[in-house]
Every structure is written in C-alpha cells, then in structure tokens.
Amino acid sequence: MNAILSAESLTFGYEADTPLIREWSAQFDRGEVVAITGPSGRGKSTLLYLLGLMLKPTSGHVRLGTREASYYSDRERARLRASEYGFVFQDAALDPSRSVIDNVIEATLYRDVSRDDALPRANELLERFGVALRAHARPGQISGGQSQRIALCRALLGNPTVLLADEPTGNLDRPTAAVVMDAFHEAAHNGASVIVVTHDLALVNSCTRVIEL
Amino acid sequence: MKRHQRFGALLREGLAVARSQPVASAVTLVIVSVMCVTILLTSGKTIGSEQAVLGTIDSAGSRTILVRASPASGLTTDVLERLKDIEGIEWTAAFGPAVDGVNASIDGGRKVPVRAAWIPDPSRLSIPPKADADGTAWASAQALAELGLYDKVGSVSLDSGAQHLVAGEATVPSYLAFMEPLVLVPQVETVPNDDRVSVLVVLAKTPDLVVTVRDTVVSLLGVEDVQEVSVSTSASLANLRELIQSQLGVYARGLIAAIFGLTALLVGCILYALVLLRRKDFGRRRALGATRRLIVALVLVQTSATATLGALLGTAVGVIILVMSGDPLPTAGFTASVTFMAVLVSTAAALVPAVIASRRDPLTELRVP
Numbered sequence: 195m196n197a198i199l200s201a202e203s204l205t206f207g208y209e210a211d212t213p214l215i216r217e218w219s220a221q222f223d224r225g226e227v228v229a230i231t232g233p234s235g236r237g238k239s240t241l242l243y244l245l246g247l248m249l250k251p252t253s254g255h256v257r258l259g260t261r262e263a264s265y266y267s268d269r270e271r272a273r274l275r276a277s278e279y280g281f282v283f284q285d286a287a288l289d290p291s292r293s294v295i296d297n298v299i300e301a302t303l304y305r306d307v308s309r310d311d312a313l314p315r316a317n318e319l320l321e322r323f324g325v326a327l328r329a330h331a332r333p334g335q336i337s338g339g340q341s342q343r344i345a346l347c348r349a350l351l352g353n354p355t356v357l358l359a360d361e362p363t364g365n366l367d368r369p370t371a372a373v374v375m376d377a378f379h380e381a382a383h384n385g386a387s388v389i390v391v392t393h394d395l396a397l398v399n400s401c402t403r404v405i406e407l
Numbered sequence: 408m409k410r411h412q413r414f415g416a417l418l419r420e421g422l423a424v425a426r427s428q429p430v431a432s433a434v435t436l437v438i439v440s441v442m443c444v445t446i447l448l449t450s451g452k453t454i455g456s457e458q459a460v461l462g463t464i465d466s467a468g469s470r471t472i473l474v475r476a477s478p479a480s481g482l483t484t485d486v487l488e489r490l491k492d493i494e495g496i497e498w499t500a501a502f503g504p505a506v507d508g509v510n511a512s513i514d515g516g517r518k519v520p521v522r523a524a525w526i527p528d529p530s531r532l533s534i535p536p537k538a539d540a541d542g543t544a545w546a547s548a549q550a551l552a553e554l555g556l557y558d559k560v561g562s563v564s565l566d567s568g569a570q571h572l573v574a575g576e577a578t579v580p581s582y583l584a585f586m587e588p589l590v591l592v593p594q595v596e597t598v599p600n601d602d603r604v605s606v607l608v609v610l611a612k613t614p615d616l617v618v619t620v621r622d623t624v625v626s627l628l629g630v631e632d633v634q635e636v637s638v639s640t641s642a643s644l645a646n647l648r649e650l651i652q653s654q655l656g657v658y659a660r661g662l663i664a665a666i667f668g669l670t671a672l673l674v675g676c677i678l679y680a681l682v683l684l685r686r687k688d689f690g691r692r693r694a695l696g697a698t699r700r701l702i703v704a705l706v707l708v709q710t711s712a713t714a715t716l717g718a719l720l721g722t723a724v725g726v727i728i729l730v731m732s733g734d735p736l737p738t739a740g741f742t743a744s745v746t747f748m749a750v751l752v753s754t755a756a757a758l759v760p761a762v763i764a765s766r767r768d769p770l771t772e773l774r775v776p
Contacts, residue, residue: 236490248693248769249770268698269698272696272697273698274696281694285689287691289688291428300692303416303420303696304412304695304696304697304698309419
C-alpha cells in the first residue's frame with residue numbers, strides 16, 4: 195500500500211507547557227479506513243484537525259505524500275484542504291441559509307472548479323445517498339441523518355485523497371450510520387485514505403485499522 | 408476556472424451570502440441609503456444653492472470688464488484686433504457713441520439711443536453673423552417697445568437723416584443692460600479701422616481671470632489720453648463669488664466627511680457584529696479550503712453589493728425629495744460622486760471586520776455551538 199498521509203513526532207498543545215498530543219507518529223495508506231478512538235479529552239479531534247492542516251503542530255511533521263504540508267503557508271494549506279481533503283464534521287456543519295445542493299457544491303469555489311462542472315457529480319452523490327429529493331430544501335427542513343449524508347456528499351464531491359471524519363455517526367440511527375460506513379469503505383476502495391474519530395463501536399469494528407489514543 | 412469565471416463565482420457567492428443574511432443586509436442597505444439621502448438633502452442642497460447663487464452672480468456679470476471712453480480718448484475699433492487672440496478673453500464688443508433715433512413711421516416718436524456696434528460674435532445677442540453686411544439695425548425688447556415696433560420690424564431714422572431697417576430683436580445680457588434701451592447697427596470690421604468707440608465690453612473666461620484680463624485690456628487700449636477712459640470691472644463680484652464658493656465648499660465638504668465617517672463607523676460595527684455571529688460559517692469555509700483572501704473578498708463583495716443597492720436607492724430618494732420640494736439640485740457629477748463614495752466608504756469600512764473574519768482559527772470557530 196502507498197502512504198498518503200503521515201505524522202511524525204507530532205506534538206501540539208493549546209497551552210505551551212501542557213501538550214495535548216505528544217510525539218505522536220502514524221502513517222495512513224491508500225485504501226485504509228482508520229478509526230481513532232479513545233476517551234474524551236485525549237485530543238482525538240485536535241489530532242484530526244492537525245492531520246487536516248487546520249492546526250500547525252508545535253513540533254513534528256504532517257506529510258501529505260512527500261510534501262511537508264504542516265508548515266506550508268496558510269494559503270497553501272487552505273488550497274490543500276480544498277483539493278486533497280474531504281471533511282465530515284460531527285454536526286454536519288451545513289450552511290443553514292443555503293439549499294442542500296448549494297451546501298454540497300460550496301467547496302468548488304475554494305477548489306477553482308466551476309459550479310456547472312460540479313453539479314452533475316453533486317446530483318449523482320445526492321441520488322446515491324437518497325437525498326436527491328431534498329436538493330433544494332434548507333438544512334433546517336431536513337433530518338439529522340439527511341444532514342450527515344449531505345455533509346458526506348460535500349466531502350466526497352472533490353474525490354479527496356484523504357477523507358477525515360469527526361464522530362460522523364454520533365447522531366445517526368443504525369441504518370443511516372451503515373450508509374455512512376459503506377461510503378467510507380467505498381471511498382477507500384477508490385484510493386482514498388479515510389480517518390475517522392469515533393466512539394461508535396460498529397464503525398470501529400468495520401475499520402481496517404484502529405488507533406487508540 | 409478562468410479569471411472572469413472565478414470573479415463570477417465569487418460575485419454569485421457574495422450575493423448569496425448577502426441574501427442569506429437579510430437583517431444585516433437590510434440594516435446596511437438602510438444606513439447607506441440614509442447616508443445618501445442625508446448628504447443630498449444637506450450638502451447636495453447646499454451645493455445646489457451654491458450653484459444657483461454663483462449662476463446668478465455670473466449672469467450679473469462677474470466676468471465683465473467695461474471700458475467707457477470719451478470722444479477725446481482716441482479709442483478706436485482697432486482695439487478689437489489687438490484683443491482677438493488674448494488668452495482668457497471669451498467675448499468682446501465695441502460700441503460707438505449713442506445717437507438719437509426715432510421710429511421713421513411716427514412723427515415726433517420717442518427717441519432711443521442708436522449705436523454702431525462691432526461684435527465679432529454677435530450670436531450672443533441673437534444677431535445673425537452676417538447682419539453687419541446690410542446696415543440693418545437690431546433692437547432690444549425695451550427699445551422695440553419704446554419705438555412702437557411691436558412686430559419687431561420697421562425702421563429708425565437718425566438725427567443725421569440716415570435710416571436703418573430694424574430687422575429683429577436683439578437679446579441684451581445683463582452686462583449690457585446699462586445701455587438699455589438699445590438699438591445696434593452692426594458694422595463691418597475693417598483693418599485698419601479707426602472708428603471711434605465709446606464703450607468696450609470684454610468678458611473674461613472665468614471670474615478669477617478678471618483682474619489679469621483687465622490689466623491686459625488696459626495695456627492694449629492704445630488710447631491717446633488715459634484720463635479720458637474709465638475702466639470698471641466686476642472684481643468685487645468675482646471676489647464675492649470666490650468667497651461663497653470656498654465657504655460653502657468647506658461647509659459641504661466638512662458635512663460630507665462627517666456623514667461618511669459616521670456611516671463607515673456604523674457599517675463597520677454592523678459587519679463586525681455579523682462576523683461574530685457568523686463564526687461557524689467562516690470556520691466551516693476555512694476548514695473546507697477557503698483562503699483568508701477569499702473570506703475577505705466574500706465579506707467585501709457582500710458589503711459592496713448591499714451598499715450599491717442602498718446608495719442607488721438613497722440617491723434616487725434624495726433626488727426625488729429635492730425635486731418635489733423645489734430645492735436646487737446638485738450637479739450630476741456631485742450626485743454620482745456621492746453614490747460612488749457611499750459604496751467605497753461602506754466597502755472600506757467592511758475591510759477590518761473582513762480581515763478579522765479571515766484571521767479566525769477554523770477549528771475554534773467550528774466548535775462554536
């Protein structure tokens with residue numbers, strides 16, 4: 195397997211003298227679905243955002259392929275987030291003022307892809323995840339499960355190299371959680387590396403690897 | 408994407424954000440509208456009044472240099488040739504001594520002064536350009552009435568026995584009103600021309616040139632006896648004009664600056680509050696890959712779109728109120744500048760909140776409940 199993402203001696207703390215993550219290293223390969231688990235407060239989400247280039251480590255490295263991505267400029271890291279990453283947040287984090295379809299294609303603006311080019315793929319994803327009929331609804335008009343599936347559509351739209359998910363099934367019923375899990379495995383099958391922070395045992399058990407913090 | 412496509416996408420997103428924040432957009436729109444209305448109803452009105460006052464002063468002849476010469480002065484129509492190419496002179500006319508003329512059809516009719524006139528550009532008095540070729544006369548409305556020529560045609564006979572056909576009415580600008588009632592007999596200009604001139608009128612191009620042009624005219628009169636010539640100008644009117652212009656200008660500029668400043672502060676505060684309310688939105692955008700520059704651009708596009716709408720609305724309302732109240736309107740340039748500046752000031756005021764929005768840490772913002 196080919197390593198897409200690696201962390202080397204990663205250290206980070208919100209306060210300088212009390213690191214939350216200390217000298218942490220791992221490697222993530224293509225086709226993997228990796229679960230990161232552990233008790234609350236250990237820094238699982240923080241680790242995910244370090245791997246997602248939203249935070250800069252105090253020391254250590256995050257490498258995306260051969261690129262020393264964690265110390266890139268803010269602009270470069272933003273571009274990598276737009277082009278190489280897909281994110282699924284715990285609460286879906288949809289824009290409540292925009293339609294479902296607008297939420298799905300939001301990141302195309304950051305990726306320099308035109309709306310027209312992205313629409314067919316967005317509609318295809320909505321269809322696949324059973325929310326096509328809600329394409330023009332507002333997030334406030336749909337259920338939590340549908341919101342998370344829409345967030346998944348948004349994350350998958352750009353065919354990301356790395357898919358990061360923070361408690362993606364935390365608020366979902368079992369059938370919806372199963373849909374999300376299947377989507378992760380399919381993304382991995384298509385060559386992505388999927389990293390999931392979760393407490394959901396069913397999701398943990400379906401992963402190809404588990405990292406305990 | 409190509410550059411124009413990227414700009415189009417940014418514009419579309421900015422407009423969508425503006426629509427998605429109806430309260431903030433409406434408040435911004437109202438503030439900018441009120442700013443434009445206030446400026447137009449205060450400074451705009453002041454400037455409109457200023458233009459009206461200056462127009463009145465100008466029409467009263469703030470640019471006039473008047474030379475009166477007695478027959479002994481030796482002032483001749485040659486002076487027109489000398490003044491022809493002088494920079495700063497807009498119009499010249501020379502008039503001969505007044506001789507009595509009466510309506511040739513009425514015995515013992517009322518006498519009016521008739522003057523020979525040398526006018527390089529007679530159209531200013533509504534006299535045709537070639538009127539000097541046939542010896543016809545042109546009379547002011549007052550002169551026509553006093554001569555009893557109600558059809559504006561007829562003939563006048565002079566004491567010398569000469570007669571001139573009155574071919575029409577001449578309009579008399581305010582700076583020639585002192586010669587009323589006025590009957591003019593345009594003369595062919597010949598060079599050299601030594602016809603005697605009793606009145607020379609010179610118009611400077613602008614009021615501030617009056618003194619310079621007066622000095623030039625005096626130096627080019629070519630008279631034999633300076634004591635026999637009197638030169639009067641509207642320099643005091645020109646000074647008054649300048650004083651009004653500068654005083655009202657300072658007042659209007661100060662007021663405009665204060666209104667713009669207040670608006671910028673209000674718009675800045677609203678957008679700062681909006682940025683605080685939209686922390687999660689900016690956090691999500693940053694997490695999904697929006698650069699800081701893009702976040703700044705989005706906030707600026709959102710603000711400028713709302714401000715443009717507000718400025719157009721406010722300007723339209725302001726102009727309508729001025730028209731309905733019968734107040735003087737400011738110039739189109741001033742009105743357009745107010746609209747443009749309103750958009751510019753609002754957009755500039757959005758810059759600080761926009762930069763603050765772009766500097767937020769995406770992770771912290773995403774965790775905002």
